[in-house]
Amino acid sequence: MKKTFRNILIASLFSGLLVSCSNDDDTQQETIEGFGDAELFFDNGMAGDALILGGSKTNSNNETLTVNRLNYIISNVVLIEEDGTEYVYPKNESYFIISQEGDMHTVHLENIPAGDYTQVRFGIGVDELRYLEGETAQQEFWDYAAANNMTWTWSTGYRFINFEGTFTSENNSEPLQFQVHQGSNSATDNYREVTLNLPTTARVRVDEMPNIHIIADANTIVDGTNKIVLSENLNTAGTNASIMGGENLILIAENTQQMFTVDHVHNGGGSHQH
Amino acid sequence: MKPSSQIRCSMNRPNFLKMHKYLFIILLLTIQIGFSNKIKNPIDPYPNFQQYSFKNFDFEDCDACGCSANGGSMGFSSMIDQNFVGLRYMYQSYQSRDGVFNNSPWVDENFNTLQAWGRVPLTDRVEVMALVPYHFNNRENMVGTQNIDGLGDITVMGFYTLLKPKMDTLPTQHKVQVGVGIKAPTGRYDSENNGSVNPSFQLGTGSWDYTVAGEYIVKRKNLGFNAMANYILKTENDKNYKFGNQFNYGGTVFYSLGSEKFTVVPQAGLAGELYAANEDFNEDVPLTEGDIFFGKVGVEMGINRFSLGLNAMLPITQNLTGGRVEANYRIGINLNYGL
Numbered sequence: 179m180k181k182t183f184r185n186i187l188i189a190s191l192f193s194g195l196l197v198s199c200s201n202d203d204d205t206q207q208e209t210i211e212g213f214g215d216a217e218l219f220f221d222n223g224m225a226g227d228a229l230i231l232g233g234s235k236t237n238s239n240n241e242t243l244t245v246n247r248l249n250y251i252i253s254n255v256v257l258i259e260e261d262g263t264e265y266v267y268p269k270n271e272s273y274f275i276i277s278q279e280g281d282m283h284t285v286h287l288e289n290i291p292a293g294d295y296t297q298v299r300f301g302i303g304v305d306e307l308r309y310l311e312g313e314t315a316q317q318e319f320w321d322y323a324a325a326n327n328m329t330w331t332w333s334t335g336y337r338f339i340n341f342e343g344t345f346t347s348e349n350n351s352e353p354l355q356f357q358v359h360q361g362s363n364s365a366t367d368n369y370r371e372v373t374l375n376l377p378t379t380a381r382v383r384v385d386e387m388p389n390i391h392i393i394a395d396a397n398t399i400v401d402g403t404n405k406i407v408l409s410e411n412l413n414t415a416g417t418n419a420s421i422m423g424g425e426n427l428i429l430i431a432e433n434t435q436q437m438f439t440v441d442h443v444h445n446g447g448g449s450h451q452h
Numbered sequence: 453m454k455p456s457s458q459i460r461c462s463m464n465r466p467n468f469l470k471m472h473k474y475l476f477i478i479l480l481l482t483i484q485i486g487f488s489n490k491i492k493n494p495i496d497p498y499p500n501f502q503q504y505s506f507k508n509f510d511f512e513d514c515d516a517c518g519c520s521a522n523g524g525s526m527g528f529s530s531m532i533d534q535n536f537v538g539l540r541y542m543y544q545s546y547q548s549r550d551g552v553f554n555n556s557p558w559v560d561e562n563f564n565t566l567q568a569w570g571r572v573p574l575t576d577r578v579e580v581m582a583l584v585p586y587h588f589n590n591r592e593n594m595v596g597t598q599n600i601d602g603l604g605d606i607t608v609m610g611f612y613t614l615l616k617p618k619m620d621t622l623p624t625q626h627k628v629q630v631g632v633g634i635k636a637p638t639g640r641y642d643s644e645n646n647g648s649v650n651p652s653f654q655l656g657t658g659s660w661d662y663t664v665a666g667e668y669i670v671k672r673k674n675l676g677f678n679a680m681a682n683y684i685l686k687t688e689n690d691k692n693y694k695f696g697n698q699f700n701y702g703g704t705v706f707y708s709l710g711s712e713k714f715t716v717v718p719q720a721g722l723a724g725e726l727y728a729a730n731e732d733f734n735e736d737v738p739l740t741e742g743d744i745f746f747g748k749v750g751v752e753m754g755i756n757r758f759s760l761g762l763n764a765m766l767p768i769t770q771n772l773t774g775g776r777v778e779a780n781y782r783i784g785i786n787l788n789y790g791l
């Protein structure tokens with residue numbers, strides 16, 4: 179009896195181990211067809227910390243910024259497969275606003291061809307082509323942007339980034355206000371695009387929605403590759419630092435190319451909580 | 453599509469799953485037979501080993517945080533009787549960062565496990581071990597307390613004694629055992645939880661996992677040393693998630709005090725766990741590999757056929773999930789009845 183049990187036991191244990199190699203068998207060539215959704219989740223930060231409106235952070239220019247507003251426009255989203263195939267999201271629907279104060283963090287994309295995407299590209303702001311289509315062509319988005327403090331007048335156009343708050347520096351221990359309003363103007367086109375690699379594949383399927391978790395580091399706007407010292411940009415009265423034009427916008431446009439990184443991709447479905 | 457690089461065996465998946473269930477049932481039956489026959493070691497030639505061999509197999513941690521932790525490196529130990537049935541309570545304290553930023557809040561995670569366990573001899577050299585865990589885990593985050601309760605993954609293992617002392621009168625005695633086992637996905641795996649920073653906040657891995665284990669015990673008079681190592685091969689679950697394979701190792705020094713009727717065995721040792729990266733749809737999930745190294749102390753007391761064990765583990769070094777998860781400590785209490 180004992181021998182029999184022992185043999186059954188040993189045989190069953192070992193056979194269990196032997197067949198284990200077949201576990202990945204279901205990765206047969208899956209037919210990828212149909213359309214699905216995808217989300218870009220923008221998690222706003224300040225140099226590694228979470229961005230908290232009203233919270234303070236000292237940058238490498240030795241200025242302490244208390245951010246009260248961070249809104250920006252994300253546009254012209256393109257999803258790219260490993261072989262380089264690009265899916266360009268329909269341009270008319272490809273303008274979005276991310277707003278910390280409005281708790282708007284998500285770009286929701288629909289009807290994307292099912293596929294394995296390894297890169298994402300998007301623009302920061304509104305491209306000239308779109309702007310030149312005129313006011314009536316984009317009335318809906320213009321109104322939406324206006325409601326979120328992302329417009330000047332039509333003739334001067336959109337604010338691509340609205341970054342506001344107060345700051346202190348070696349020159350001012352009392353907080354002074356700052357406004358960084360990034361945008362294009364008649365002199366320069368400051369719209370820029372960034373292409374980000376995804377650490378793991380974003381799987382778009384009929385019933386699977388990837389969530390691409392992007393960290394947006396607001397600190398890079400004035401403290402990136404180019405250093406923009408707010409206290410050197412005060413108005414003549416010395417009460418306010420307002421950056422809304424000129425050379426600084428070109429420098430900021432360059433900085434924002436390093437503003438975004440993908441932290442992780444969450445495949446499967448459901449909403450993203452963190 | 454990327455080319456698939458998996459090895460393919462001839463068996464297709466449905467048969468394969470059935471095969472697992474079949475094997476698992478056989479193993480469970482085998483244990484029942486073991487119990488019902490009340491096979492005791494007929495001659496019991498090496499009482500010292502039988503009584504004081506500290507079992508430190510840590511079969512169960514499905515991952516760094518022990519979603520199906522039936523013990524982690526806490527070991528599988530009984531001093532009064534190597535063959536026993538019993539109950540064990542384990543508590544593991546972790547904290548994980550709720551967010552991706554340096555100043556994201558830390559969330560306390562509490563993993564509680566109540567486990568029925570047993571180790572039953574079938575023959576002179578063959579034993580079967582089973583672990584049936586029930587988990588009640590919780591964590592506090594910004595939105596409130598999240599609880600998951602339920603049956604965990606059941607493990608069944610068989611051990612074979614390769615080497616044992618020829619005579620119990622030898623001053624130095626050596627024993628070597630090897631084992632293989634299966635862990636069944638009886639614990640619920642919820643892919644939604646994987647959106648969180650700690651992917652291990654689960655009741656089970658959702659997968660059939662396999663273990664190979666080895667143990668060496670040397671004992672001289674009252675002093676003994678146990679060295680063990682095991683490797684857990686994890687497979688992909690039906691949500692296409694695969695927890696990383698795991699290597700556990702440990703060494704424990706123990707000393708037996710007391711008389712025939714009342715025994716006290718203090719013990720101290722070191723234990724480690726190494727984790728390979730988790731995989732999602734065959735791709736490595738960043739920041740899921742890791743390692744942890746523990747110091748541990750414990751004591752076991754035995755009266756007649758009952759034994760009570762207490763032990764604690766404190767991490768010495770750790771690097772779990774890119775620093776986003778930290779283990780605080782583990783404690784275990786067990787009450788066994790010797791067979």
